[in-house]
Amino acid sequence: MKTISLLGSTGSIGTQTLDVIRRNKDIKVAALAAGTRVKELAAQAREFKPELVCIGSEKLAGDLKTELADMDVRIVSGSEGLIEAATISSADIVLTAVVGMMGIVPTIRAIEAGKDIALANKETLVTAGHIIMPLAKEKNVHIYPVDSEHSAIFQSLNGENKKQAEKILLTASGGPFRGKTIADLKNVTVEDALNHPNWSMGKKITIDSSTMVNKGLEVMEAQWLFDVPAEKVQVVIQPQSIIHSMVQFVDGGIMAQLGSPDMRLPIQYALYYPERRPLNTGRVDFFELGKITFEKPDFENFRGLKLAYEAASQGGNIPTAFNAANEVAVRKFLNREIAYLDIPEMIAYAMEQTAFKENPDVAQILETERAVTELLESRW
Known part of the structure; x- marks a missing residue:
């Protein structure tokens, strides 16, 4: 028990x-x-x-x-x-x-x-x-x-020599606005952004998925969980949400975890690891599915993902500034206080204005969060 x-x-x-x-x-x-x-x-x-x-x-x-x-x-x-x-x-x-x-x-x-x-x-x-x-x-x-993508990576590495992993392939559905341009995104409403095509999630993470900020946060999380630099975490758009993530090894071999989009699978796997237990999720029917497609991420129209890689590269307390700014921005967007495209603008501004601390302790992390919140509340 x-x-x-x-x-x-x-x-x-x-x-x-x-x-x-x-x-x-x-x-x-x-x-x-x-x-x-x-x-x-x-x-x-x-x-x-x-x-x-x-x-x-x-x-x-x-x-x-x-x-x-x-x-x-x-x-x-x-x-x-x-x-x-x-x-x-x-x-x-x-x-x-x-x-x-x-x-x-x-x-x-x-x-x-x-x-x-x-x-x-x-x-x-x-x-x-x-x-x-x-x-x-x-x-x-x-x-x-517990995140489906990080659980997939964890499962793909199970039984493997982690030092022989060459690259993490972090998949993303692309969210409700995949293929949209900046011009298309100008008038996005809260209801539009909450309409995710594949996953049922809380409001905050659903907005983050629509902006691709969530995928950026997952890149930064992956670098710590699996001890790899962010540049070795490649985002791959996979709209069907059947491949939850993959690991490429030094010999070119790729291990992937596939399944229906149901969060109970990674939750149960985390709670009972290394045991696998029966679970009444939907089963993937490859004949019905027909195909799985892949696309490159759009860093220009979904600037949040690009900013996440920049935050990961800078390190220190800049990822905190990125995250804190996003939390403020998403709250304001959900409250209909700002426009959808203000979210990446606020993140970029916070990152630019934050004084860099190389190895912040918990107090400095929380102070960075407080300072970013005050900064953005006074400007937006």
Whole structure:
């Protein structure tokens, strides 16, 4: 019996994780943490009976206590509560599916406490990979990727000599605006951008997928997870979302992981690695599929991806500036405060204006985030 702490339990990844647990019945839930969805979290607590639940604020914790008044469960809140959930003694593994940079400190604390990490919060490695990966090695902690692309790379490397990998081929669907030009993108609405052709995801990651910023974040995450420079991570547009990513080796051989687009597969693989368990995902019918096509990424019309490679090349705290600017921009776009094409503009401006720090500690990372947020809030 494995025991899990799930951070971000009411989001897309969190609810699919609970579905995997529900179907397998041999993982105990020690802690659940969510942001604002009190009733959803309360329903999850009733079903999975954790020792501890965490909600985003003290006020919401009061509402949650009312909802769960008849249950014997400890209720905590805020960033300190999130750390409590991440470090709860009974958990073997922590699945981090919170959105944004709030995942950094709880992930670090969980690793320090000796917990294995199932990682669905890419911002943690984008901004603090230089801290996270050496710490995991020091503490002998495993980090299992949950993103479908990074899970595919992880699976493709399984049983191989990682030092013989020549290049990572990171696939992307191209999102809802594949083939569009800058002129086409000028009047994109929130509803347009949320209409992803293949994947069902939360609002923030869906917008990121439409701008290709998400793929840029995945490039930066991959360089830390698999210890390769960003220039050895090549993005390949694969619109059918059947090949989830590939690894090319020094002899020219390529290993790929294929499957229907269903996040439960990488979630289950991370939770039960190295075991593969039955899963009722759709099966790929190659005769019905007919073909799988490939395209080069469009760096000019989707500037977010180009900026991500620039941020990775500069390193230091510049990936933090990239990520923080994107978080502000996406929030403003979803609130209909800015235009769609303002998103890459804000990212570029933040990167230009950020004072470079070569090897930032956690405090400097969070300070960079704060400074970028203030900068952009005052200008846009």
